[in-house]
Amino acid sequence: MSGRRLPTERLVRHVLGELTGEERDETEQRIADSRSEAERAAELRAMTEVLARPPAWVESVDLAGEIRDRIARGDGAPRTVGQPRTVRRWAMGGAGAVAVAAVAVLALGHDRPDTDGMSATAAERAGQDMQGVRSKGPGARAAEDPDRWVGIRLARATAGGAAVPVSPGDRIARGELQVSYTNLGPRPYSRLMVFAVDAAGQVRWLYPAYERADTDPEAIAIEPGAADAVLPDRIEHEFARGRLVVCGLFLRRPLTVRQVEAGLGGRQPEPGARLGFRDAGQHCFDLEAE
């Protein structure tokens, strides 16, 4: 090699740190011995440094707001979720109504009044800003938030068989409901109850199934670490017209339907209110039943 210029390709590989062994030693020696080779290597390094340096203007750009606005204007396409496996006809709650509800809700947001709101339509999602985000850190409130890692989604079946998510705040009509849940975090829960409280104060149970008034079923078992796990049934339901509060209650020990109904006291949970069950995570959101 000595006496001839190092091939540019060799210098490039040297600058990229891809040379090994003898090849690298020889190249380094040539660079050390020759001013012109040293200059060529320095030029290449300077070129890669320019490439790696972000343009100065980039720092002052924040696209989050514009993206949020575009999503709010409908640029976020509708999504569908997976098919449920069975259909369960439903007739219970405080008042035994059989029905059909076509609902779908997607949300792992939470119903606290301070920052989280009841997000989940594209517009609502987009309308939230970074004030709704809590930072991490030892002792941070986020780490202790029992609701942080949990959520439920509802989906309604369409005539074509697809399951379409419906966002909090949406109007729901008759149809079949499908429920999925997410149970993440450092201390995932082991049990879940999903219910809706309609405008008449009646509790409509989705999980556990509550089909006979002389029974008192308990919370179903759920998987720790599950993200978007679809529960097995499709559930037909009917709700009293008006505001409908849907809740997922995540537990470490099973409660029964009656225990929860007693805890609710025949009232619809207020937006942002805690349900008051000990060591439980919750995700509640509003719908409007037609």
Add this chain to the structure above:
Amino acid sequence: MEGKILALVPPASASTAGEPDHGDDEWMLLARHGRPGAFDALVRHHQGRALAVAYRYLGQRELAKDVVQNTFLEIYRRLDAYQPHGKFRAYFHRVLLNQCRMAARSRTIRARFQERLARVDPDDPVGSLPDEQILARERERRVERGLLCLSEKLRAVVVLQFCGDLSQAEIAEALEIKVGTVKSRLSAALVALRAELGGERP
């Protein structure tokens, strides 16, 4: 997930090249479930690098902003389909490059591309800068112009490596090619770029 606390505000050490970034996966999951602010956090975490990649690839600032916005919207549309396997960066840059390619294919854009090669970017006046900064900016422009002369395949590897700060494994994943191909393209790209710069100091 076990034992890990979610960071919605990106830590300084987040997204180290070559390491799976589970923080991004968690943001994606939370955004999927409508967690307020999660998608904003994702945007703010990645927009800087994304803008650099798009700008170096396309050579136009406003177009780069549009492309990055479109990329995030595309990511948002696909929230439900995303598989959280710790490969968000590769996934994100695959979408970003596709958006860049679509933008570059437009005839109008190509025409502007050629213009860009020939003139100084009017969005970027240098008249009031000190001499050293003017020289540095001029070096940067020469490199930018050189980049635009590379083939799309070579340019993509360069911008992902240097502007996106992706590892070669991530670049391979993003471009759906082998790591060996990434290395050879990268090497070829820098040789070609050096030649485009005519042996002058960049």
